[in-house]
Amino acid sequence: MPDARFFETLPPLTVAALAAQIGGEVERGGDRLIASVAPLSSADGGAIAFLGDRKFAAALAATQAGCVIVPPEAVQAAPAQAAVIVSRTPQAAWAMASLRLHRPLKLDRGIARSEAVEDDTVVIEPGVVLGEGVRIGRGTRICANAVIGPGVQIGRECVIGPNVSVAFGLIGDRVKLYAGARIGEAGFGATGTAAGAMDIPQLGRVILQDGVTVGANSCIDRGAYDDTIIGENTKIDNLVMVGHNCVIGRNNLMAANTGISGSVTSGDNVIFGGKAGIGDHIAIGEGARIAAGAGVLADIPAGETWSGYPARPIRQFLRETVWLAKQASSKKAPKES
Structure with missing residues (x-):
């Protein structure tokens, strides 16, 4: 279930009513009530999940979801206890179902400083907007024109810089967010429908x-459904992008212009050089180092240093670079006649 501090859960709907609204066909269980959406792996009897790819067939078989949305060819694979909706675009149908069951809380009403702060050591500068349910710990400073969305929890001794926005977030102690940082915006996720x-x-x-x-x-x-997590004492430079569902370890360092795609995991003490780019669903081991400008398209084992595009172990990269340089220099230009 999405966190109630950030999302409103709407009244439940029957499987038949949901199917009518999302363009699916009920295979069985149309009278069952559904109250939430969830992935196959974490759905319970009141949730609706979907199968978007055959590689998740095992998760479909094991799911405890009350309803599943599946393509026509996967109907027989659906677990016996689940209601079934058939759709040729199951992910899009699930996305439409989520809009009928959950709604992000809006910043319809700001609250007074006194409602949000732990004590008088909290400093709220001019122009700050605080959403309903915000809590701010002792010794924290919220700088001018920051916007703190509904339900956000901010710990003690933090500095939230000018023009920062924080939404859908839980912020620990001694966190620093410098000017213009954007925390908790919607991750980049899209799926195809008949209309685009x-x-x-x-x-x-x-x-x-x-x-x-x-x-x-x-x-x-x-996160798209689970959380995006930035580990303890990690330091992120200016102009860095971290996508949804990433789990970043402790004491990571990310230099400017690093771009990390969705669902990346990194161990502790990983270093990302400037302008490093990481593909989605990549795992980076503890203590790994990624050189500036590297493009990572494969998992990196713990302790290794990778460079280049596509990135590979740095010794391999250097050998290939030297070999190419020698090949280029050995080819002399033809003499003019």
Whole structure:
């Protein structure tokens, strides 16, 4: 279930009513009530999940979801206890279902400083907007024109810089967010429909653990359903992008213009050089180093240093670079006649 501090859960609907609204066909269980959406792996009897790819067939077989949305060829694989909706675009149908069952809380009403702060040591500068349910810990400063969305929790001794926005987030102690940082915006997720691409609602959160620093104009997206997590004492430079569902370890360092795609995981003490780019669903081991400008398209084992595009172990990269240089220099230009 999405966090109630950030999302309103709407009244439940029957499987038949949902199917009518999302353009699916009921295979069985039309009278069952559905109250939430969830992935196959975490759905319970009151939730609706979907199968979007054959590689998740095992998760479909094991799911406890009350209803599943499947393509026509997967109907027989649906678990016996689940109601079934058939759709040729199951992910899009699930996205439409989420819009009928969950709604992000809006910043309809700001609250007074006294409602949000732990004590008088909290400083709220001019122009700050605080959403309903915001809580701010002792010794924290919220700088001018920052916008803190509904339900956000900010720990003690933090600095939230000018023009920062924080939404759908849980912020630890001693966190620094420099000017213009964007925390908790919707992650980039889209799926195809008969009418074209549609956005997939993002129902997760951002968690910044103690001691995290986020540089100016950097962006950290909230999770699609699970959380985006930035580990303790990680330091992020200016103009860095962290996509949804990433789980970043402790004491990571990210230099400017690093771009991390969705669902990346990194161990502790990983270093990302400037302008490094990481493909989605990549796992980076503890203590790994990624050289500036590298393009990572494969998992990196712990302790290794990778460089180049596509990135590979740095010794291999250097050998190939030297070999290419020798080949180029050995080919002399033809003499003029």
